Amino acid sequence: MSRRRIVGSTAVVWLVGFGALRLSLLAPEVCPPLTDARAVDSAAAGGEWIAAGQLRDGRYLYEYDRAEQAPIPGYNIVRHAGVTMSLYQLADARADEDPTAGRATLAAADEGLDHMLDRLVPAGDGRAFVERGAPTARLGASALMAAALEARRDATDDPGYDRELRALGRFLAGQITPRGQGLEELDLDTDAPIAGVTSRYATGEAAWALARLHTLFPGEGWDEPARRVATYLATERDEAEGLDFPPWPDQWAAYLLAELAPTGLTEVQADYARALGERFGMLIRSESQKDSRPHVAVDPRARAAGLGVWLEGLASIRRVAEVDDRLADMRPALADRLECGAGILADRQVTDGPEEVRGAWFRDDITRMDDQQHALTGLLASVGLLERAGT
């Protein structure tokens, strides 16, 4: 083999190797630029999609197929509560800049709230949001209804629903076990929690709502179960729920840690916050590379609900890092990744067409209401417009 052949074969190996890397691990990270104003506009368009599809009974258009130009049947009350919460967050964010739009968003959210208030039933020591005829009260739906009422309080300073909020809080607290695990269901016949039935989502949702209750009503003891859950999430939940590759990217846990951080996190909670920030950051970094890779070789683009969730989680960990110096080293990277993720999200939004399409995020021609919920909340969080909730 002559020198020329060695150089030639080496060059081929380098070029093929670099090409393979460039199409996989080393694909360019594409982060479309985004101003704060454009992020709010994008969130607002998502909120307008939700409001435009609202039904007379306060429910929202649940799922829509763009190719068939038709809604897809189905509904989920946990997502109803979450969507209502996001509308209150949007109403709060728009109140100063565009009061008229803020009031319209608030009105849509209040219609969604009325739907939930009509379905509040006695449960445990408090009340729960339950679908009519259901035999059990589920933790997640009530947790997000409480979160919606808390967001409403942020948006309006109206204490009119504090009684319902506290009643929901008592139901949530009653579902938390001594080890900090949330029991997902309460049997409405026996009025007792069902042992052993849990949810990967609901424990964090409930604890966040309880932590927000503590922020609104300090001194009433809502923080004790919330802190118990925070330690459970940090140390046991992923294994208990059979979640591989911990930490599971749980934005509700991140919200909880952000709410508790101003009054101090334990060492394991701070470590968990760091691990969550790393996971959300990696997910957004990977998402930013997807358009640079051959589509046959990678997962499809994340749904807007997924990307929005990562932004919510990352923004929450940024709030932790702002007040907890143990995470101070993460601040610049968190800010970069948030900006990148928000840019990707806004870039993928449909900006024209009929009202069933405009303002929504689609994957495979399908959008579901929680795509808009998480996207708009994630966008508002990324530009710091949800900070008030933790102060």
Place this chain on the structure above:
Amino acid sequence: MSTALLILLVAANPIAVAAELRGRVDRRVLAAGLAATALLAVVLAAASEALLDVLSVTAPTFRVAAGAVLLTVAAKWVALGPRRLPPEDALLSRDDADDGDPGPWSGLVVPLLIPVLVSPQLVMASIALGADEGVGAVAVGAVVALGLSGVATLLHRGRPALWSIGVRFTGLPTAALALGMIVDGVKTV
């Protein structure tokens, strides 16, 4: 600093360099090749941020890719041992052969720099470490790693089978460090 040193040590792999060259290189040529490679590593480290900008990737992403390259090479070392270079006379082209003895410096670029010293894993590691730990750490790591490569090459006295086994063993810590780079890159925000 210690991370950079370890990674550059396994990326350069003095035992593999010695096993591949088999002591067939003139000392002056070896010194020049090692110095040029160390200089290249420092230049790559100094230019790392600009290179990452050109590639539109962040440092953690590049770290994962560098770890993957290092892991691939580690697997090759474990499975196949050192690269077998052709004998010196086989490296000569017909023109070279017609010109008579090409002299010791003819081996500087091939095979000393290419493919032995300037390897994909060393290039990737220099850029990744330059972005993460700075030029100083890469400079120290490169001087130590390549210096040891020179010493190992001069110490090579036959027994290629033993050196081959040594290379296979070096693949194991290399794989461990490569996995560490990948995990660290994946975990970073």
